[in-house]
Amino acid sequence: MALIQSTLIWVVYAVVIALVVAVASIFVFLYQSPRERSATVSIVCIFTLTSLLATLLLLPVDIALVSSTTSSKLGRRKDWATDASVANIVYTIKIVYYALYSLDAVLCLLVVPFTYFWYEEYDEVAAEEGTQTIASRFLGALKYTLAFVALVVIVFLVGFFVPVARDRNGAHYGLDYFRRILEENHGERALTFAIGLLITVGTLIYVLYTAAGFALLPVAFIKSAPAISAPTLTANTASALEQNRERQRQLEGRSAGSSEGLNSKDRRELDALVREERTLVRRERLAAEARGEHSHWLVKTWMKIEAVFRPLKLLGGFVLMIVAIAVWVSMLLTGIDKAKNSVCKSHCGYILGHVNIVNPMNWILVKSSKIFPIDYVIFLILILFFFFSSVVGMASIGIRFLWLRLFQIRNGHTSPQAMLMGTVMLTLVALAINYAVAMLVAPQYSHFGPQTYCDKPLRHPTDQPDCSEHRKLRPCSERADSQAARNVCTASVGSTFLDTITVNFSFFGAVDFWAQFVFLAVYLIVFVVSLFRVPKLDQYETDADAEEEEEEGLLASTGRRFGATWQDITGRAKDYGSSNGRGAGHGNTE
Numbered sequence: 037m038a039l040i041q042s043t044l045i046w047v048v049y050a051v052v053i054a055l056v057v058a059v060a061s062i063f064v065f066l067y068q069s070p071r072e073r074s075a076t077v078s079i080v081c082i083f084t085l086t087s088l089l090a091t092l093l094l095l096p097v098d099i100a101l102v103s104s105t106t107s108s109k110l111g112r113r114k115d116w117a118t119d120a121s122v123a124n125i126v127y128t129i130k131i132v133y134y135a136l137y138s139l140d141a142v143l144c145l146l147v148v149p150f151t152y153f154w155y156e157e158y159d160e161v162a163a164e165e166g167t168q169t170i171a172s173r174f175l176g177a178l179k180y181t182l183a184f185v186a187l188v189v190i191v192f193l194v195g196f197f198v199p200v201a202r203d204r205n206g207a208h209y210g211l212d213y214f215r216r217i218l219e220e221n222h223g224e225r226a227l228t229f230a231i232g233l234l235i236t237v238g239t240l241i242y243v244l245y246t247a248a249g250f251a252l253l254p255v256a257f258i259k260s261a262p263a264i265s266a267p268t269l270t271a272n273t274a275s276a277l278e279q280n281r282e283r284q285r286q287l288e289g290r291s292a293g294s295s296e297g298l299n300s301k302d303r304r305e306l307d308a309l310v311r312e313e314r315t316l317v318r319r320e321r322l323a324a325e326a327r328g329e330h331s332h333w334l335v336k337t338w339m340k341i342e343a344v345f346r347p348l349k350l351l352g353g354f355v356l357m358i359v360a361i362a363v364w365v366s367m368l369l370t371g372i373d374k375a376k377n378s379v380c381k382s383h384c385g386y387i388l389g390h391v392n393i394v395n396p397m398n399w400i401l402v403k404s405s406k407i408f409p410i411d412y413v414i415f416l417i418l419i420l421f422f423f424f425s426s427v428v429g430m431a432s433i434g435i436r437f438l439w440l441r442l443f444q445i446r447n448g449h450t451s452p453q454a455m456l457m458g459t460v461m462l463t464l465v466a467l468a469i470n471y472a473v474a475m476l477v478a479p480q481y482s483h484f485g486p487q488t489y490c491d492k493p494l495r496h497p498t499d500q501p502d503c504s505e506h507r508k509l510r511p512c513s514e515r516a517d518s519q520a521a522r523n524v525c526t527a528s529v530g531s532t533f534l535d536t537i538t539v540n541f542s543f544f545g546a547v548d549f550w551a552q553f554v555f556l557a558v559y560l561i562v563f564v565v566s567l568f569r570v571p572k573l574d575q576y577e578t579d580a581d582a583e584e585e586e587e588e589g590l591l592a593s594t595g596r597r598f599g600a601t602w603q604d605i606t607g608r609a610k611d612y613g614s615s616n617g618r619g620a621g622h623g624n625t626e
Contacts, residue, residue, distance in 0.1 A: 038104070038114075038116045038117075038121070041104050042101060042104065042125070045097055045100045045101055045104070045408065046097070048097070048408075048409050048412060049093070049094070049097045052093055052412070052416060053086070053090055053093075056085075056086050056089045056090060056093065057082070057086050059089070059420070060081075060082045060085035060086045060089065061082050063085065063427070064078055064081045064082050064085070064455065065078070066447055066448065067445065067446070067447055067448070067450040067455065068448075068450055068452070068455055069448065069449050069450055069451055069452075070448065072451055072452055073452075074155055074452045076151060076154065076155070077151060077155055077452040077455055077456060080143075080147060080148060080151045080456070080459075081455050081456065081459045083143070084143045084144075084147070084148060084459050084463060085459060085462065087136065087139050087140055087143060088140055088462065088463045088466040088467075089419070089423065089466070090136060091133075091136040091137065091140055091466065091467075091470065092419050092423075092466055092469060092470055092473075093415070093416060093419060094129075094132060094133065094136065094530065095415070095470075095473075095474065095482060095528065095530045095531075096405075096408075096409070096411055096412040096415045096416075097129075097412075098129050098133075098528045098529050098530045099405060099411075099481065099482070099484075099485040099528050100405070100408045100409075100411075100412070100485070101125050101129060102122075102125065102126065102129075102484075102485070102487075102526040102527070102528055102529075103405065103484075103485040103486055103487050105117035105121070105122050105125065105526060106487050106488075106489075106524055106525075106526075108406060108486045108487060108488045108509075110490065110503055111488045111489045111490030111491075111503045111508075111509045111510070111520075111524065112489070112490055112503070112524055113523070113524055122526055126526065126529055129528075129529040129530075130529050133529055133530060133533060134227065137227065137231050137533075138227065140234075140463055140466075140467070141188070141230055141231065141234065142188075143463065144234065144460055144463040144464065145184050145187065145188050146181065146184055146185065146188065148456050148459055148460050148463075149180075149181050149184045149460075150177055150178070150181040150184075151456055152453060152456045152457070153176070153177035153178075153180040153181055154173065154174070154177040155452050155453065155456070156177075156453070157173045157176040157177050158173065188230075191229070191230045191233060192226045192227075192229075192230055193226075194229065224536075225540065228533070228536050228537050228540060228541070229537075229540075229541060231467065231533075231537065232537035232538075232541050232544040233544070234464060234467050235467045235468055235470070235471050235537070235544065235548060236544050236547050236548055237464055238463075238464030238465050238466070238467045238468035239468040239471070239547065239548050239551045240551070241461055241464055241465050241468070242426070242464075242465045242468035242469065242472070242551075242555065243551050243554045243555045243558060244429070244433070244558065245426050245429030245430050245433060245461070245465065246422060246425050246426045246429055246465055246468075246469065246555070247429070247554075247555045247556075247558035247559045247562065248428075248429040248432060248433060248558060248559075248562045249424070249425035249426055249427065249428035249429030249430070249432065250360055250363075250364075250421075250422070250425040250429075250559050251360070251559050251560075251562035251563035251566055252425075252428050252429070252432055252562060252566055253356060253360075253421075253424060253425050253428045254353050254354070254356035254357035254359075254360055255353070255357070255563070255566040255567065256353075256428065257349050257350070257352055257353025257356060258350060258353035258354065258357070270320070270324065273316055273319050273320045274320065276316055277313065277316040277317065277320060280309055280312055280313050280316060281313065283309055284306065284309050284310070284313070287302055287305065287306045287309070288306075290302065356421065359417075359418075359421060360421075360559075360563075362396050362397055363397055363418070363477055364556060364559055364560075365395065365396060366395035366396055366397040366398060366476070366477050366478070367395075367472070367476045367477055367552060367555070367556060368556055369393045369394075369395040370388070370391075370393070370395055370398070370475075370476045370477070370479055371476060371549075371552055371553060371556070372393065373388060373391065373392050373393040374386040374387075374388045374475075374476075374549065376392075377389075377390075377392050379514075379515060382542060382545075382546045383542055384535075384538055384539045384542055384545065385535075385537070385538025385539065385542050385544065385545015385546055385548065385549060386538075386545060386546070386549045387514065387535055387538060387539065387545075388479055388514070389513060389514050389515030390513040390514070390515045391479060391480045391511075391513070395477075395478075397418075397477050397478050398477070398478040398479060398480050398481055400414065401414060401415065401478045401481035402478075402480055402481045402485065402486055403486075405481060405485045405486045406486045411481070411485075418473065418477070419469070419473070422469045422472075422473070423462070423466070423469070426462060426465045426469075427445070427462070430445045430458055430461065430462075431445045431446060431447075435454065435457055435458065435461065442457070443457055443458070445458050468548070470530075470534070471534060471548055472552060472555070474530060474531050474534055475534065475548075475549070476552055480511065480513070482528060482530065482531045483512075483513070483514065483527050483528060483531040484511070484512040484513065484525060484526075484527060484528070485528070487511070487512040487524070487525055487526070488509045488510060488511055488512060488524075489509070489510055489512055489518075489520050489521045489523075489524040489525055490503035490508060490509060490510075490520055490524070491508045491509070491510045491518065491520060491521075492508055492520060493520075512524070512525035512527075513525075514527070514535075
């Protein structure tokens with residue numbers, strides 16, 4: 037029974053990873069510029085995004101596996117859950133975690149930078165002439181990547197030798213949970229230091245980009261303009277462009293038949309037609325992009341799916357707003373709880389020995405975790421919400437150094453260099469999201485899930501408590517130090533790893549903790565502002581929005597959402613008949 041249960045849990049994880057690969061692929065193909073698409077960049081970005089999301093989504097599997105060893109109704113371990121079998125489960129999960137964390141670090145610090153320089157080294161003219169070989173390009177990219185290799189070596193060496201947790205005389209270090217955290221070898225210490233450093237760097241990005249996107253994403257869903265039928269836009273623009281050019285030919289013919297040329301009135305009309313032609317040509321190109329012409333089949337499929345679910349966009353925006361507010365309240369309550377009731381304050385990164393203030397997200401996840409995979413579905417939605425909020429934040433603000441914009445992240449207009457830079461930032465942000473979810477959004481769920489123990493005295497230290505008759509069940513916590521709790525409770529590997537970072541390197545823990553309040557403040561400011569005005573932080577985006585408004589004016593007769601949606605799904609414009617005598621500013625209304 038235990039083998040079947042654990043197998044099913046891992047199968048669910050495999051299915052989720054397959055879904056993550058699809059999400060990462062769609063994201064990369066949607067945001068990459070079609071004219072600059074690179075197979076190498078696409079593969080590296082997809083693989084990196086899959087790895088970081090797989091790391092984030094391992095936590096529910098971790099919780100489900102360690103919780104499967106206990107009965108939350110009786111507060112005791114199951115008969116098959118011996119110390120050896122529990123240790124084997126924990127060891128397996130630890131190997132997967134260490135492999136994924138190591139892979140994330142290598143991809144972020146080595147593979148993606150090398151790919152960036154590999155792409156930059158490409159010279160189309162030299163390649164055509166045969167003066168640039170693969171070997172010379174490889175050496176050129178490797179030369180610049182050596183700086184990142186040196187950085188990785190320095191980080192791991194510092195983590196290997198740096199002294200940790202010097203002040204171990206507090207009462208909290210006597211707890212069994214803390215003793216286990218402090219018992220680690222130098223190799224584990226080097227990895228925890230490296231990941232702790234990356235989490236702290238990622239937190240600095242997370243408090244700006246993710247917080248802004250967390251507020252903007254729901255509001256953007258709600259306040260977005262009604263969708264426009266791309267097929268109808270193409271048909272009407274083509275008709276208007278044909279009429280425009282026909283009128284230009286008439287005026288030019290009139291000019292050729294007259295020795296004096298055009299009069300002032302006709303000249304003004306011709307100039308206006310030329311300007312209108314440029315606008316219509318641009319509009320025709322935008323309509324082709326909106327229809328997904330010359331795009332990958334994944335992009336076209338995504339556009340069809342997006343069109344199907346377009347009527348639900350408004351409702352989805354309100355749902356996301358409620359979720360965002362619930363997460364914000366949960367983080368605030370846990371932050372206050374940690375600041376007030378942490379067993380060791382800044383000495384261990386504000387670890388909370390026992391949850392004193394119930395928050396809504398933690399309560400929902402703990403209750404749903406009793407029936408796997410309900411909690412996994414909720415957790416998946418939560419992680420994807422954080423992830424796409426980070427993307428929206430990056431698209432709104434752009435990749436900047438201080439006030440200087442380096443790259444722009446925009447749907448269908450992102451260069452390969454920007455994709456790689458954005459992937460590195462998303463990797464760092466994902467590590468920060470991992471900390472925020474485990475430590476503030478749902479601390480009890482992330483540490484012990486639904487595990488409980490029977491708080492009754494034991495006759496022998498190795499006995500299992502029995503609460504079949506007298507229910508004295510207590511939720512497992514870090515501060516539970518009775519023999520019964522030690523015999524039953526098993527903390528998740530993911531939360532223990534994060535606690536190890538905050539205890540051994542308390543500076544990282546303190547910075548990461550107080551940064552969450554900055555996150556909450558940024559979210560609140562952006563949310564209040566976005567309720568009254570959706571920020572437009574770039575002139576290019578403002579021009580694009582103005583272009584969409586022009587398209588709406590052009591298609592005033594197709595304002596019905598369901599009609600436009602159906603045309604986008606079928607890919608065909610409505611046949612308005614042969615009557616097309618109206619100008620560019622109006623569609624047929626028969």
